[in-house]
Amino acid sequence: MSRGALLMILSSLVFSISYVFVKRVTQTVGFWEAAFMRGLVGWIILSTLLISRKKPLLGTRQNRLRLALRGALGAIAMVLYFLAFQKTSMANASSLHFTHPLFTTVLAVPLLGERVTGRKLGLVILALFGVMIIFRPDRGFFSMGSLAGLFSGLFASLAYLTIRSLTGREEPGAIINALCLAAMIICAPFMIAGWITPTPLVVLEMVLVGILTTVAQFLMTHAYKLEEASSVAGYSFVAIFWAILLGKVAFGELPSLPESVGIVIIFVSMVGLALLRRRDAARAPAG
Numbered sequence: 066m067s068r069g070a071l072l073m074i075l076s077s078l079v080f081s082i083s084y085v086f087v088k089r090v091t092q093t094v095g096f097w098e099a100a101f102m103r104g105l106v107g108w109i110i111l112s113t114l115l116i117s118r119k120k121p122l123l124g125t126r127q128n129r130l131r132l133a134l135r136g137a138l139g140a141i142a143m144v145l146y147f148l149a150f151q152k153t154s155m156a157n158a159s160s161l162h163f164t165h166p167l168f169t170t171v172l173a174v175p176l177l178g179e180r181v182t183g184r185k186l187g188l189v190i191l192a193l194f195g196v197m198i199i200f201r202p203d204r205g206f207f208s209m210g211s212l213a214g215l216f217s218g219l220f221a222s223l224a225y226l227t228i229r230s231l232t233g234r235e236e237p238g239a240i241i242n243a244l245c246l247a248a249m250i251i252c253a254p255f256m257i258a259g260w261i262t263p264t265p266l267v268v269l270e271m272v273l274v275g276i277l278t279t280v281a282q283f284l285m286t287h288a289y290k291l292e293e294a295s296s297v298a299g300y301s302f303v304a305i306f307w308a309i310l311l312g313k314v315a316f317g318e319l320p321s322l323p324e325s326v327g328i329v330i331i332f333v334s335m336v337g338l339a340l341l342r343r344r345d346a347a348r349a350p351a352g
Contacts, residue, residue, distance in 0.1 A: 069291035073300040076284035081159070081307035083277035084150055085315045086270045091151035094263045097256040099271055100144045104248030106275020107282075111242040123246075124239035128231060135227040135240060136247030142220035143248055145213045153210025155312035156320045157199055160305050160328040161214030166338045167192045168222035176226055188337045195330030198323055237286045241279070299339030305332050 090099045112122050124132045149158035167189050173179040181189075200211050224244075231240055263271065288297050305328060312318035320328060 067291075067297075069288045069297045070300050072284050072288035072291065073297045074303050076281045076288060077301050077304035078307050079277055079281035079284060081155075081304055081311055083274050083281065084155060084159070084308070085311050086274045086277070087147055088150040088155060088316065090263075090267055090270050090274065091147055093267050094261045094271075095256075095259060096144060096147035096151050097252045097259060098261065098263065099274065100140075100147050100248055101252035101256045102268075102271035103143070103147075103275045103278055104140070104245040104252065106272055107279045108242060108245035108249065110276070110279050111238050111245060115236070115238050115242065118238075120236050120239065122239070122242060124235050124243065128235045128239075131227060131231055132235065132240065132243040133247070135224055135231065136243030136245075137251070138220050138224040138227060139244040140247035140251050142217045142224055143244070144252065145217035145220065149210050149214035149217060151210070152213060153208060154318040154320065154324075155308040155316070156305070156318065156328060157211060157324060158214045159308035160331050161196065161199060161211060162217045162221065163302055163305055163335055164192060164196060164215060164218040164331060165222040165225065166335050168219045169225055170338060172222060172226060182341070185338060185341055188334045188341070192331050192334035192338075195327040195334060198327030198330065241282050241286075299336050299343070302332055302335050302339070 087099055087103075115122055123129060146158065146162050149162065170181060170185055170189055174181055196215060200208070228240060285301070291297075309320065309328070
């Protein structure tokens, strides 16, 4: 296995560990405070690194509008993801969030003019079938947690599409910093309105969320630097299985049989889309 693939798998593990703390924290203070603190800690770490390297905190002037859009979309995705962890199991939240390649495939048609082949369309339909199986179980047809997980995938895909236009034009630290800053701005008024004073342990856990997610972002960025995105992106879906394992260990959660079927269908569909992207990238003419 290549170094880039190993880094992507490690990144997905670190992300998943951080989400254990997200789920714990959101049972006490709510998802607005958790998302704000994740943004604050990440912003402090990244700003320190950017200043030490004499890079602009807000990115270059010509990219700031795109950075603001990427930050806002990514922050909304993060808030919805945190809400999903509060309302549903880690396995459900993770599998529904990781439908973002499905949305990226569909949205790339009108936004980027990309063409969807019959195979890609078939995998999108299969993934949607898996999503509907997860929505169906006994909590009711549309649970808040499942909806939040699914819409976090939608906004994550929109954020990834904006990142495409920034790749190679902007410092990676500034791109992630835009997410952190947007998260603080969006979450602050809601956090203040529904403020719950956290215990010292909860504060520590929120700080750990910020540190771990920032570390995971850097591992993922380094993986993409080492190899083509199409070669390593598929390994990120291992996060679904980390979520099942850690959900069982930390919270005693196990998906029901219908949920397990839906999760497997989504996983197979998303890996299939990643493999098709890899094949398309290999066939694309150089330069």
